[in-house]
Amino acid sequence: MSEQRPTRQAHRTLPKRKRIALIAHDGKKDELLEWVDRWRNTLGQHDLVGTGTTARRVAQALGLTVEGLMSGPLGGDQQIGARITEQRLDLLVFFWDPFAPMPHDPDVKALLRLAALWNIPVACNAASADFLISSPYLAEEYRMAIPDAGDWVAARTQP
Ligand SMILES: O=C(CO)COP(=O)(O)O
Secondary structure, three states: OOOOOOOOOEEEEEOOOOEEEEEEOHHHHHHHHHHHHHOHHHHOOOEEEEOHHHHHHHHHHHOOOEEEOOOHHHOHHHHHHHHHHOOOOOEEEEEOOOOOOOOOHHHHHHHHHHHHHOOOOEEOOHHHHHHHHOOHHHHOOEEEEEOOHHHHHHHHOOO
């Protein structure tokens, strides 16, 4: 049973204009702001969304439009995870803090699990975010394999 997993026969095409999530733990927010500032023109050509505090700080400091969801500890990480599951998010930039104890660690794990599951490009620090944002795929459509959800349910409901 534990070996059961969905096939990866479905596909999804990421649009040219990406939906990018920005999240940073408190100890990493300044680093994220610096990173966003460096890539401000590029990021301005995409749709940005973030957990509550991160989104507001990016919007206030840099004047970018960022859709603010709930703050992470109040459910924002899970909202981002839901968007991934619904194929409504294309990239995740999440500067999580390896030094901070995470009071809502299960939310963080759940979000990273969904990103891995749905084949979402993820950056967890400035260097990986540099690579991700400078990829030629950023401004192009990108076709990728994703789990076949229909197949998964069908296999589990066979009489
Ligand atoms: O907690 C977070 C990520 O796990 C981030 O939430 P905030 O952006 O509201 O600080």
